[in-house]
Amino acid sequence: xxxxxxKVHGVETYYGNIRALAGVDVEVRRGEIVSLIGANxxxxxxxxxxxxxxxxxxxxxxxxxxxxITRLPTHEIARLxxxxxxxxRRIFPRMTVxxxxxxxxxxxxxxxxxxxxEKIFALFPRLxxxxxxxxxxxxxxxxxxxxxxxxxxxxxxxxxxxxxxxGLAPLIVKQIFDAIRALNKEQGLTVFLVExxxxxxxxxxxxxxVMVNGRVTMSGTGRELxxxxxxxxxxxxxxxx
Amino acid sequence: MEYFVQQLINGLTLGSIYGLIAIGYTMxxxxxxxxxxxxxxxxMLGGFAALILFLILTSVFVGLPVVLLLLVMMAAAMLTASxxxxxxxxxxxxxxRGSFRLAPLITAIGMSITLSNFIQVTQGPRNKPIPPLVSSxxxxxxxxxxxxxILIMILTVxxxxxxxxxxxKTALGRAQRATEQDRKMAALLGIDVDRTISITxxxxxxxxxxxxxxxxxxxxxxxxxxxxxxGVKAFTAAVLGGIGSLPGAVIGGLLIxxxxxxxxxxxxxxxxxxxxxxxxAIVLIFKPSGILGRPEVEKV
Numbered sequence: 001x002x003x004x005x006x007k008v009h010g011v012e013t014y015y016g017n018i019r020a021l022a023g024v025d026v027e028v029r030r031g032e033i034v035s036l037i038g039a040n041x042x043x044x045x046x047x048x049x050x051x052x053x054x055x056x057x058x059x060x061x062x063x064x065x066x067x068x069i070t071r072l073p074t075h076e077i078a079r080l081x082x083x084x085x086x087x088x089r090r091i092f093p094r095m096t097v098x099x100x101x102x103x104x105x106x107x108x109x110x111x112x113x114x115x116x117x118e119k120i121f122a123l124f125p126r127l128x129x130x131x132x133x134x135x136x137x138x139x140x141x142x143x144x145x146x147x148x149x150x151x152x153x154x155x156x157x158x159x160x161x162x163x164x165x166x167g168l169a170p171l172i173v174k175q176i177f178d179a180i181r182a183l184n185k186e187q188g189l190t191v192f193l194v195e196x197x198x199x200x201x202x203x204x205x206x207x208x209x210v211m212v213n214g215r216v217t218m219s220g221t222g223r224e225l226x227x228x229x230x231x232x233x234x235x236x237x238x239x240x241x
Numbered sequence: 242m243e244y245f246v247q248q249l250i251n252g253l254t255l256g257s258i259y260g261l262i263a264i265g266y267t268m269x270x271x272x273x274x275x276x277x278x279x280x281x282x283x284x285m286l287g288g289f290a291a292l293i294l295f296l297i298l299t300s301v302f303v304g305l306p307v308v309l310l311l312l313v314m315m316a317a318a319m320l321t322a323s324x325x326x327x328x329x330x331x332x333x334x335x336x337x338r339g340s341f342r343l344a345p346l347i348t349a350i351g352m353s354i355t356l357s358n359f360i361q362v363t364q365g366p367r368n369k370p371i372p373p374l375v376s377s378x379x380x381x382x383x384x385x386x387x388x389x390x391i392l393i394m395i396l397t398v399x400x401x402x403x404x405x406x407x408x409x410k411t412a413l414g415r416a417q418r419a420t421e422q423d424r425k426m427a428a429l430l431g432i433d434v435d436r437t438i439s440i441t442x443x444x445x446x447x448x449x450x451x452x453x454x455x456x457x458x459x460x461x462x463x464x465x466x467x468x469x470x471x472g473v474k475a476f477t478a479a480v481l482g483g484i485g486s487l488p489g490a491v492i493g494g495l496l497i498x499x500x501x502x503x504x505x506x507x508x509x510x511x512x513x514x515x516x517x518x519x520x521x522a523i524v525l526i527f528k529p530s531g532i533l534g535r536p537e538v539e540k541v
Binding site: 052054073074075078079083084086090092093094095099102103104106107109110150154 | 412415416418419422423425426427428429430431432433434535
């Protein structure tokens with residue numbers, strides 16, 4: 001349980017001359033759910049993409065499963081079974097729902113596709129109804145489900161979720177968070193998620209990090225951070241209406 | 242009436258050749274958003290490769306069956322053209338990816354001039370003839386259809402069928418479409434984007450090489466400048482059909498072939514290219530997205 005799966009050490013990432021990450025240290029252990037919370041523009045999504053090598057960190061190291069991946073091309077990082085449901089969902093708009101899921105399973109050349117797709121359809125029955133529809137015609141919430149489903153199709157060792165609750169109705173958010181919890185409990189899936197919905201994220205996770213202006217300013221268990229007065233003031237009470 | 246049908250058949254034959262070249266333009270545009278202006282020269286180079294192989298084969302093995310000869314010529318042309326296009330992409334276009342949009346375009350024009358000059362220097366500037374390989378002509382209700390034309394159309398249809406299958410039904414085709422729609426996301430899913438783009442160049446070149454071989458066989462002659470006009474016409478076909486759309490490229494190619502033949506038949510042949518390129522201008526003015534092209538804006 002305590003073995004480190006992902007270790008981000010001293011990572012700085014730049015967009016041109018603008019420093020988006022200013023030396024970030026984050027650690028995700030095998031079998032954990034770890035949340036990353038913070039305001040808009042804090043660098044949360046940049047960290048997610050830097051783990052996947054797009055863009056690559058300028059300094060610092062990213063280590064996955066004992067192997068340094070900082071300079072690996074994105075597709076090779078993906079082949080180590082790091083799957084991401086990225087910011088903005090990035091559904092292939094002119095491919096059907098089914099084809100989008102097939103793309104998710106391309107690492108194994110669709111070997112487990114039939115078996116896995118049924119699990120995804122059980123998780124998100126809406127996707128089954130829409131399976132022949134083009135990705136671009138789905139609603140935002142449906143695209144979110146598809147994006148998560150597509151990431152799960154890769155049979156990941158580490159699942160990166162960037163704002164899984166964005167644009168979803170509360171009931172569906174609950175459903176998705178329940179699904180993440182179940183995958184984690186039953187299959188030991190390791191999850192690292194970015195959330196704006198700090199309350200839900202902190203309740204779900206084992207541990208969490210708080211990010212401000214490209215730096216990690218606080219970390220602890222979900223329970224600790226939920227009780228922390230600073231976190232409450234900045235991310236919970238102001239945001240919960 | 243017979244005259245009209247006759248011209249229709251001629252136009253469809255020519256259009257098949259344009260369509261096959263146009264696919265290369267449209268696929269490359271679709272996947273990396275650039276017009277590969279060297280594509281017409283790849284087509285010409287394919288024709289030359291076929292011609293050279295013909296000369297070698299007929300001098301070494303006398304009395305080779307025509308079918309076998311054609312198949313080997315075509316295979317050699319496909320291999321040569323693919324290798325060239327693959328190399329050009331790797332050396333000239335890939336380093337410029339991520340640079341400003343005009344950079345690869347200008348480079349492509351440079352590659353086009355390089356290729357045609359290379360052929361001019363190595364193969365000579367004169368027309369290179371090839372003896373007629375297939376000369377049977379059939380008469381159906383007063384319309385003459387040559388075996389060449391039938392072969393060209395059958396070959397085009399079968400290649401298109403194979404191509405359609407690859408793009409729509411295989412893992413490779415899915416990777417190509419994914420790369421076209423969102424390169425970053427494709428990489429996040431483990432797709433080697435550079436490799437997928439390379440394969441796209443290879444596939445386009447292979448089709449252009451088949452077109453080059455058919456062009457050589459149809460007209461019986463090829464010259465180093467032959468990449469230019471058919472290349473630009475195929476580009477027109479791709480724009481007319483809607484650049485980025487595969488069926489569009491084929492429809493555009495057939496239409497350009499028909500326009501050219503019918504114009505030559507009923508008006509003056511001297512102005513056939515004017516007619517074709519006026520179409521390009523008119524399409525660009527009134528329907529820039531072409532017949533099957535998608536509008537630029539997309540729901541996100």
